[in-house]
Amino acid sequence: MRRFAALYDALDSTNSTNAKVAAMQAYFAEAPPGDAAWALFFLTGGRLKRLIAPRLLATWGCERARVPGWLFEESFGLAGDLAETIALLVDTERNGHSAPGKTPPLSRLIEDRLLPLRDAPEEQKRRAVIELWDALDRREIFLLDKLLTGELRVGVSGTLAIRALAQHAGLPPAVVAHRLMGSWQPSAAAFAALIAPEAAETDASRPYPFFLASQLEEEPETLGDPAQWLVEWKWDGIRAQIVRRAGGVFLWSRGEELITDRFPDLSGVWATLPEGTVLDGEVLAFSGGAPMPFSVLQRRIGRQKLSPKILADAPAAFMAYDLLELGRADLRGQPLSERREKLADLVQGRSERLSLSAAVKGGSWAELRELRKQARERGVEGLMLKRWSSPYRHGRPRGDWWKWKIEPYAIDAVLVYAQPGHGRRATLMTDLTFALWDGGELVPVAKAYSGLTDEEIDRLDRWIRQHTIERFGPVRSVEPVHVFELHFEGIAESTRHRSGVAVRFPRIARWRTDKKPQDADTLQTLRSLIRVAR
Amino acid sequence: MIVDSEQGLFCPDGGFHLDPLLPVERAVLTHAHGDHARAGSGAYLCTPETAALLRRRLGDASIETLRQGERRVVGSVTVSLHPAGHMLGSAQVRIEGRAGVWVVSGDYKREPDPSCAPFEPLRCDAFVTEASYALPLFRWDEPAALAREIVAWWQGNPATSVLFCYALGKAQRLLAEIARISDRPVWVHGMVEPFAQVYREHGVRLAETRHVGDERGLKGELVLAPITARGTPWMKRFRSFEQAFASGILRIRGTRRRRGFDRGFVVSDHADWPGLLRTIRETGAQRVYAMHGHRDALVRYLREVEGIDAAPIGRAQPADPEGD
Numbered sequence A: 001m002r003r004f005a006a007l008y009d010a011l012d013s014t015n016s017t018n019a020k021v022a023a024m025q026a027y028f029a030e031a032p033p034g035d036a037a038w039a040l041f042f043l044t045g046g047r048l049k050r051l052i053a054p055r056l057l058a059t060w061g062c063e064r065a066r067v068p069g070w071l072f073e074e075s076f077g078l079a080g081d082l083a084e085t086i087a088l089l090v091d092t093e094r095n096g097h098s099a100p101g102k103t104p105p106l107s108r109l110i111e112d113r114l115l116p117l118r119d120a121p122e123e124q125k126r127r128a129v130i131e132l133w134d135a136l137d138r139r140e141i142f143l144l145d146k147l148l149t150g151e152l153r154v155g156v157s158g159t160l161a162i163r164a165l166a167q168h169a170g171l172p173p174a175v176v177a178h179r180l181m182g183s184w185q186p187s188a189a190a191f192a193a194l195i196a197p198e199a200a201e202t203d204a205s206r207p208y209p210f211f212l213a214s215q216l217e218e219e220p221e222t223l224g225d226p227a228q229w230l231v232e233w234k235w236d237g238i239r240a241q242i243v244r245r246a247g248g249v250f251l252w253s254r255g256e257e258l259i260t261d262r263f264p265d266l267s268g269v270w271a272t273l274p275e276g277t278v279l280d281g282e283v284l285a286f287s288g289g290a291p292m293p294f295s296v297l298q299r300r301i302g303r304q305k306l307s308p309k310i311l312a313d314a315p316a317a318f319m320a321y322d323l324l325e326l327g328r329a330d331l332r333g334q335p336l337s338e339r340r341e342k343l344a345d346l347v348q349g350r351s352e353r354l355s356l357s358a359a360v361k362g363g364s365w366a367e368l369r370e371l372r373k374q375a376r377e378r379g380v381e382g383l384m385l386k387r388w389s390s391p392y393r394h395g396r397p398r399g400d401w402w403k404w405k406i407e408p409y410a411i412d413a414v415l416v417y418a419q420p421g422h423g424r425r426a427t428l429m430t431d432l433t434f435a436l437w438d439g440g441e442l443v444p445v446a447k448a449y450s451g452l453t454d455e456e457i458d459r460l461d462r463w464i465r466q467h468t469i470e471r472f473g474p475v476r477s478v479e480p481v482h483v484f485e486l487h488f489e490g491i492a493e494s495t496r497h498r499s500g501v502a503v504r505f506p507r508i509a510r511w512r513t514d515k516k517p518q519d520a521d522t523l524q525t526l527r528s529l530i531r532v533a534r
Numbered sequence B: 001m002i003v004d005s006e007q008g009l010f011c012p013d014g015g016f017h018l019d020p021l022l023p024v025e026r027a028v029l030t031h032a033h034g035d036h037a038r039a040g041s042g043a044y045l046c047t048p049e050t051a052a053l054l055r056r057r058l059g060d061a062s063i064e065t066l067r068q069g070e071r072r073v074v075g076s077v078t079v080s081l082h083p084a085g086h087m088l089g090s091a092q093v094r095i096e097g098r099a100g101v102w103v104v105s106g107d108y109k110r111e112p113d114p115s116c117a118p119f120e121p122l123r124c125d126a127f128v129t130e131a132s133y134a135l136p137l138f139r140w141d142e143p144a145a146l147a148r149e150i151v152a153w154w155q156g157n158p159a160t161s162v163l164f165c166y167a168l169g170k171a172q173r174l175l176a177e178i179a180r181i182s183d184r185p186v187w188v189h190g191m192v193e194p195f196a197q198v199y200r201e202h203g204v205r206l207a208e209t210r211h212v213g214d215e216r217g218l219k220g221e222l223v224l225a226p227i228t229a230r231g232t233p234w235m236k237r238f239r240s241f242e243q244a245f246a247s248g249i250l251r252i253r254g255t256r257r258r259r260g261f262d263r264g265f266v267v268s269d270h271a272d273w274p275g276l277l278r279t280i281r282e283t284g285a286q287r288v289y290a291m292h293g294h295r296d297a298l299v300r301y302l303r304e305v306e307g308i309d310a311a312p313i314g315r316a317q318p319a320d321p322e323g324d
C-alpha cells in the first residue's frame, strides 16, 4: 500500500508523460507481482465495486476525526471530496502521526481485508475501516477511502500504463495490450503471464485492442491524394468486435464489455461465421435498409429485459468495416486494402443483419465535402478516412485513421442553475444547467460541464456565488443573465425531460458575453432540429 | 474595549484603529502586508521592522515605532506590540485599560520561521484572532521538511524551477529556509528583492539572491516570483520551466491540479487549526473574536465544543484566494 501510495503521488505530481511512464515502470519492477497486478488493474481503469456507501463512510469519518457533524460538512464543502476530507481530518486529529504498525501490501489489503467486507454486517465494516485508518498515513487513507467507495481513479491513460508495463517486460506494447483485453483478474499469476516472454495460453474470447480514429482538425486536402484513402460513413452506433473462436461467439464493446447477451437478434450472424474469425465494426439499430438514430439503440441498451416488442422496434445489425482474424490467422499487419478484400468476400450474402460498411465514392475532396453534408439526413456522424496501406494499429495513433465529423448542432442558451462539479472541480461551480425560451419562460434543456477555460471557470464561479437567487441543497438558481453557445452531437424527443427534448453530448462552445438573455434561442428552434435530425 | 467600525476595528479609549480598511486619524498596524497596512491615514504606530518594510508604500506619512515588548500610553490605554510569528516585524497588539487586557493577534502562525521572531502567547481577557485557515482540514507539516522538498524539486529539475509565492514575507521565509540547506544562489523577481534587502538589514540570513532583470534561460535555477507574474510576458524569458506554488490552500490536493501547477508546497504563514485552538487555550481568554476566512466555523466550534464565549468581528471577507 505504501509503495502504491508513493506511485499515486508520483503520477499526481508530474505532468510529464515520460516521468509517469518511468514511475510506473519502476513500480512494476519493484512491487511484488500480486500488488503489481492490482496496481495495473487500477492504472488501466479498473474499479472495485462500491464496498461502503459514502454516507456511512462520512459518518464514521466524522466519528473518528472527533469533529461535530456540521464541521465535517463544512470541511467537505471546501475540500469537495469525501476521501480527502476524511484523510485530512483524521490526520489533523492525530496531529500528523500515524500508528507505527506495518501497512499491509496492496493485494493483501484488497483481497483479505476489503473484498470480504462486501457482505459483512455494518458494525463489522465500521470496526474494520476505523482500524485500517488508524494504521495508515494520510495519503493511504485517501486511497483506501477511494477503494472503499469504488472511486479510485489514477491520472494516467491505460495506454501509458501499458507502455510502462511493456517496457518493464521488454515486449512490444501491442502484445501487452492484447494480453490485457478480455476478462482479466488481478493476481500474481495473471501478472506473471502478462509479462511472460511467450503467451502462456491465450484466452479464446479475447478481442484485439481497438484501433481508434483521431479527429481531423486540418482540411482533408492535407492528406494528399484521395485515392489513397478508404472513405466510409461514420456510423453512430456501438463500436464492437465479433470474436468467433473455440466454438463460441463473443461480442465485445470498445469499453471491453462483453455484450453478446444484449443482442440475441444477432445470433444469426454469429452462426454463419467460420471458426477463427474476428470482425471489427459497429452495432446499429437498423431498419428498412437504413440506420436508426442512436437514441433508438440507446433505449434498447437501457432495458433489463429485451421484450419481443423492443427487438422488433429496434432490430440490431452489424456493420462490418474490418477483418482482424481469418482462419485463426492474425491479419492486423496486412494493409487495409487486403483486409477489406477478404472482408467483402466473407460478408457477402451471409445474413441480412450483417453488411459491409461500403466505401463512399467521391473523386475529389471537394466532392466528398459535399457528400459529407448529407450525413445528418443519413443518420451518420460524418465520414471516416482510412489509409488503404495502413495496418490495424492499436490505441489512437495519429496519421492513418481520421474521423471527419459534421459540424455539431449549436444553440445559444441561458445559464439558470449551477452546482459544484466533481473531482478536481469540486470546489467550483462547474456543473451548469442551461435553458431556452418557451413563451415567456425559461425551460431547462441541457447540462454541460466542459468547454470553458480555467479563467472563465474562476470568473463564472465568483459571479454565481454573488448572484445566487435561491439554494436547493447544493444547487443554486442564478439570475438569468449569461448566454452560452452550446454544441451537441444529437437530439431526440424525450418524455423524461421537461423540455420534451434530449440532447446528446452537450458542451459549452463559448461564453457569449456579446449576447443578452433575450437573444437566446427558443425551445421551438431546438425542436425544429429534431426534424433535421431525422 | 474594541468595536467594529466602517473603517475596521476601533479602540475608543485609545482613539486609534487597528489595521484600518480606510484612511483614519491614528492607525496601529500589526504587519506590513497590503491587506493590513493601507496608505492614507494621518499617523501610524508599528514595529520598527514593519516601518522599514512600509516606508516606500506609505510615502511621507508619520510613522512612529514601538519595539516589541515596549509599552506606550495612548489615550487612556496602554499599548504594546508582541511577536506574531507571521513575518518580519509582525506583531500582536496588546491593549490594557479599564476593560482589562485585550490582544489583537493580526495574522500569526505557530510554526518555527527563521525569518522572524516566534509567536509569543499572551494571557488576556479577550482575544481577537485571525481565522484564515480555521477548518480542521488545515494542519501544516514541519516546515524544515518542506524546505528540503522544495530544494529536492529544484535540484532534480533540469528546466527552470519557478516557485510562486507572496513577494513579501513568504518569499523571504523560503529564502531563509533555503539558506540553511543549500548555498546556491536563488533568482528573484523585481518585487521580491527590495524586501529581501530590508530583511538582511535586520539581521535575517537569506540565501544569496540574484535579480532576474533581463536574464534569460536560467536552466536549472530556482526563481521566486509573485503569483501576479504567472501567465504574463515576463515568463517568456524562461524557455522551459516547471511552475510550483507555495501556499496553505494547497493542503487540498485538487487545488494544485485545478490551477495547473506542476508542484504544490503546503507552506502557510497563518495558523492552522491545531495552532488556532492551542493559541486560544494558551491566552486563557474568556471571550474570543474571530476575523477573516472561516471565522464562523471557528466561532461555532469555540461556543459549542470548547465552551468559550465567541463571536465574529470585522468585515466578512472570503478566504484569501492566493492563500498567503
Ligand SMILES: [Zn+2]
Pocket (backbone or CB within 6 Å): B031, B033, B036, B086, B107, B324
Ligand atoms: Zn499577512
